[in-house]
Amino acid sequence: MADKKLLTITPAxxxxxxxxxxxxxxxxxxxxxxxxxxxxxxFGLRALWVTLISMVTAVVTEYGYQKLTKKKITAFDGxxxxxxxxxxxxxxxxxxxxxxxxxxxxxxxxxxxxxxxIGYNFMNPALAGRAFLMASxxxxxTGKWIAPTGGTLSGIESITxxxxxxxxxxxxHSKDVANLLNSAESLKHLFFGNVGGCIGETSALLLLIGGLxxxxxxxxxxxxxxxxxxxxxxxxIPLYYSGVSLLxxxxxxxxxxxxIGAFFMATDPVTSPITKKGRWIFGIGAGLLTVxxxxxxxxxxxxxxxxIIMNMFVPLIEKYTLPKPxxxxxxxx
Amino acid sequence: MPKLFTFRGGIHxxxxxxxxxxxxxxxxxxETVYIPLSxxxxxxxxxxxxxxxxVYVGTLIGEPDGGFSASVHSSVSGTVKKIDKxxxxxGTSVPTVVIENDETDEIEPSLKGIPEDEITPExxxxxxxxxxxxxxxxxxxxxxxxxxxxKGKSFDTVILNGAECEPYLTSDHRLMLEFTEEIIKGGLxxxxxxxxxxxxxxxxENKPDAINLFEKYRDKYEFEVAVLKTKYPQGGEKQLIKxxxxxxxxxxxxxxxxxxxxxxxxxxxxxxxxxxNGMPLVKRIVTVTxxxxxxxxLRVPIGxxxxxxxxxxxxxxxxxxxxxxxxPMMGIALYTDEIPVTKGTSGILVQREEEMVLDEPTNCIRCxxxxxxxxxxxxxxxxxxxxxxxxxxxxxxxxxxxCIECGSCSYVCxxxxxxxxxxxxxxxxxxxxx
Numbered sequence: 004m005a006d007k008k009l010l011t012i013t014p015a016x017x018x019x020x021x022x023x024x025x026x027x028x029x030x031x032x033x034x035x036x037x038x039x040x041x042x043x044x045x046f047g048l049r050a051l052w053v054t055l056i057s058m059v060t061a062v063v064t065e066y067g068y069q070k071l072t073k074k075k076i077t078a079f080d081g082x083x084x085x086x087x088x089x090x091x092x093x094x095x096x097x098x099x100x101x102x103x104x105x106x107x108x109x110x111x112x113x114x115x116x117x118x119x120x121i122g123y124n125f126m127n128p129a130l131a132g133r134a135f136l137m138a139s140x141x142x143x144x145t146g147k148w149i150a151p152t153g154g155t156l157s158g159i160e161s162i163t164x165x166x167x168x169x170x171x172x173x174x175x176h177s178k179d180v181a182n183l184l185n186s187a188e189s190l191k192h193l194f195f196g197n198v199g200g201c202i203g204e205t206s207a208l209l210l211l212i213g214g215l216x217x218x219x220x221x222x223x224x225x226x227x228x229x230x231x232x233x234x235x236x237x238x239x240i241p242l243y244y245s246g247v248s249l250l251x252x253x254x255x256x257x258x259x260x261x262x263i264g265a266f267f268m269a270t271d272p273v274t275s276p277i278t279k280k281g282r283w284i285f286g287i288g289a290g291l292l293t294v295x296x297x298x299x300x301x302x303x304x305x306x307x308x309x310x311i312i313m314n315m316f317v318p319l320i321e322k323y324t325l326p327k328p329x330x331x332x333x334x335x336x
Numbered sequence: 337m338p339k340l341f342t343f344r345g346g347i348h349x350x351x352x353x354x355x356x357x358x359x360x361x362x363x364x365x366x367e368t369v370y371i372p373l374s375x376x377x378x379x380x381x382x383x384x385x386x387x388x389x390x391v392y393v394g395t396l397i398g399e400p401d402g403g404f405s406a407s408v409h410s411s412v413s414g415t416v417k418k419i420d421k422x423x424x425x426x427g428t429s430v431p432t433v434v435i436e437n438d439e440t441d442e443i444e445p446s447l448k449g450i451p452e453d454e455i456t457p458e459x460x461x462x463x464x465x466x467x468x469x470x471x472x473x474x475x476x477x478x479x480x481x482x483x484x485x486x487k488g489k490s491f492d493t494v495i496l497n498g499a500e501c502e503p504y505l506t507s508d509h510r511l512m513l514e515f516t517e518e519i520i521k522g523g524l525x526x527x528x529x530x531x532x533x534x535x536x537x538x539x540x541e542n543k544p545d546a547i548n549l550f551e552k553y554r555d556k557y558e559f560e561v562a563v564l565k566t567k568y569p570q571g572g573e574k575q576l577i578k579x580x581x582x583x584x585x586x587x588x589x590x591x592x593x594x595x596x597x598x599x600x601x602x603x604x605x606x607x608x609x610x611x612x613n614g615m616p617l618v619k620r621i622v623t624v625t626x627x628x629x630x631x632x633x634l635r636v637p638i639g640x641x642x643x644x645x646x647x648x649x650x651x652x653x654x655x656x657x658x659x660x661x662x663x664p665m666m667g668i669a670l671y672t673d674e675i676p677v678t679k680g681t682s683g684i685l686v687q688r689e690e691e692m693v694l695d696e697p698t699n700c701i702r703c704x705x706x707x708x709x710x711x712x713x714x715x716x717x718x719x720x721x722x723x724x725x726x727x728x729x730x731x732x733x734x735x736x737x738x739c740i741e742c743g744s745c746s747y748v749c750x751x752x753x754x755x756x757x758x759x760x761x762x763x764x765x766x767x768x769x770x
Contacts, residue, residue, distance in 0.1 A: 009671045009672060010658060010659055010669070010670060010672060011657050011658050011674070011692055011694075012658070013658070013669055013692075014669075014756070014757040014760070015660075015664075015669075015741075015743050016665045016666070016694060016743035016746050017658060017660050017665075017667060017669065017693060018349060018350075018664040018665070019693045019695065019747050019749075020347075020349075020747055020748050023750050023751075023752070024750045024751050026750070027701070027750050029701065033508065064618060075698075077698065077699075082701075085664040120699060121698070121701060122699035122700045122702060123699065198599070207768060213499075224704070230747065252351075261695065272701050272703040272704065273702050275702075277702050277707055278704075278706040278707065325712070325734060326713045326715065328714055328734070328735030328738045329574065329584060329587075329713045330574070330585050330589065330712075331586075331587045332587070
């Protein structure tokens with residue numbers, strides 16, 4: 004047999020699906036395109052530059068770190084680019100250009116790479132980057148918003164100093180203002196996106212198009228957004244009708260970063276539970292925290308912190324939601 | 337359309353059943369056959385012939401070594417050249433009886449079938465034991481052992497497994513089309529041997545011609561046909577029982593614990609041949625597919641080197657990279673085509689060099705696809721992590737021993753992790769520790 008070339012042996016299976024991590028990331032990037040184009044329309048070229056700077060910084064940081072530490076280069080698998088874009092989408096279009104640079108650098112280096120790179124970050128890097136920026140430069144992050152093209156900052160004509168969610172915290176609990184915010188006209192603005200806010204989060208419609216696309220092609224699990232948004236909606240029903248909240252449940256699910264958070268952040272596979280039951284718990288928990296922060300917290304919005312906090316519960320949630328193996332009668336573990 | 341039987345999880349790989357219309361052709365045995373004494377689950381058989389012995393088609397050459405073994409017979413008429421170690425499907429070399437074929441195809445004179453009225457359950461089990469019948473779906477579990485339930489347990493249903501859920505393979509499909517009645521009669525023999533009340537023949541819906549043929553015999557014989565959803569691994573024993581009967585084989589248990597007996601349709605045919613014709617298991621149907629010039633379904637004498645099958649099929653198409661014994665999902669890649677066909681060889685799949693899947697694994701991104709497809713409801717990602725870190729006891733706690741090694745997790749993994757291989761490593765380590 005010595006003269007004969009030996010064949011290749013590998014373990015089974017000998018065929019594999021063509022689906023790869025890179026393709027998965029590409030799909031998410033495609034899903035963000037409508038919101039991206041929308042952001043340029045609403046906030047001008049500045050939105051484009053902030054997003055591009057953030058994305059490039061993320062990829063360069065990942066590449067540099069992997070090069071320096073002589074690790075396998077995975078900087079171009081799309082996940083770093085995605086982190087950069089998502090970070091840009093949750094910051095104000097008015098920030099100085101160094102803000103996304105610092106944020107992306109922090110997100111990729113400290114949150115992702117130092118913990119082992121893709122798959123090992125224990126919280127969503129984009130949101131962790133945002134939290135870092137919020138804590139370090141709150142003035143840039145929440146101090147200045149831009150009104151969208153053809154709209155006002157708050158979505159209602161008379162108020163031009165606050166975003167929809169921060170309006171009531173700013174002008175005090177005014178029933179009249181709340182009525183304006185709850186009006187069909189205001190909700191329409193929230194839905195289509197011509198209100199002030201972070202770069203990628205203002206248009207519920209454009210985000211929903213991308214989110215539903217990802218559910219349809221089986222990239223994200225519908226359970227998380229349904230549980231998350233459903234919980235926020237459900238909790239605001241009693242809060243609104245008992246007068247605790249002046250804003251309707253519908254306003255609350257359309258305003259702020261809930262849609263982008265529920266569809267694009269909370270569904271990040273690395274930082275959300277892998278079990279189906281766990282995903283329900285994760286979504287409900289995030290919804291609960293969001294309502295707590297919005298209603299009684301110091302910030303007008305609580306989506307990013309809610310998701311980060313729930314990220315840290317993921318190992319615990321998974322531990323208690325392990326599926327029952329086929330044929331197991333009672334769990335012995 | 338009636339309700340299709342199925343189970344939770346599983347995948348839908350491309351079917352690639354190129355050979356489903358190719359009628360079975362008889363492959364003439366080559367000048368020399370290499371019959372391994374280990375072709376079954378359990379201890380290898382003990383050789384009962386020696387160099388120079390005259391053997392016929394069906395002559396016993398290896399007898400069961402103890403209770404957990406099976407007998408082996410000559411597939412040709414000729415002379416024993418030697419008994420020596422020879423390359424085997426397992427990747428090692430095992431004791432093999434090398435027989436020079438005299439090409440007379442003379443059949444062992446002592447063999448004869450049993451008349452219909454003398455067939456008893458005990459006789460069927462005895463024939464299965466003496467005639468080397470093992471499960472032909474790939475597991476090669478000795479049928480005689482399987483048909484004798486442990487004390488206090490009994491079978492109520494026999495399911496003939498005609499799912500053939502592995503892509504590319506069509507050997508069972510062709511057998512069902514060309515030997516429909518024989519399979520049914522074999523199934524009835526199994527039913528008799530196991531004293532089960534019911535016989536069900538289960539076929540995936542992608543073989544409507546086979547389903548229709550079976551339906552035609554329902555007036556003549558008493559059995560049922562279950563149409564299964566086309567999904568991998570529908571033909572897995574536990575999945576099949578769950579799909580057809582709705583019963584879950586308990587963890588660590590056997591199908592008999594839920595009264596079910598599953599046997600491949602090819603095995604039913606072999607039992608029919610053994611009982612009625614007195615012919616031991618010396619030939620089997622092999623699908624030769626993939627990168628060969630003429631893809632075929634062949635009836636192959638056991639012990640024929642794979643190279644001989646390839647020659648008959650017009651040779652390789654392009655440069656062969658991998659030769660897989662069995663289907664692409666669970667088959668074993670062989671390092672040489674000199675390895676002989678054994679009782680468990682349901683197919684030979686050739687992949688050209690450029691077709692080989694040789695992905696480098698990357699980090700798990702926890703997408704959960706492996707969890708969704710696992711037919712045993714396990715967490716392959718976690719089992720993979722534990723395996724990589726030698727945490728085998730933790731794997732055991734979360735049920736690693738339930739894994740049926742179907743490979744669905746590895747198939748879907750976007751990070752291309754070798755999940756089923758990691759799990760096999762864990763199972764091996766746990767076995768070694770015991």
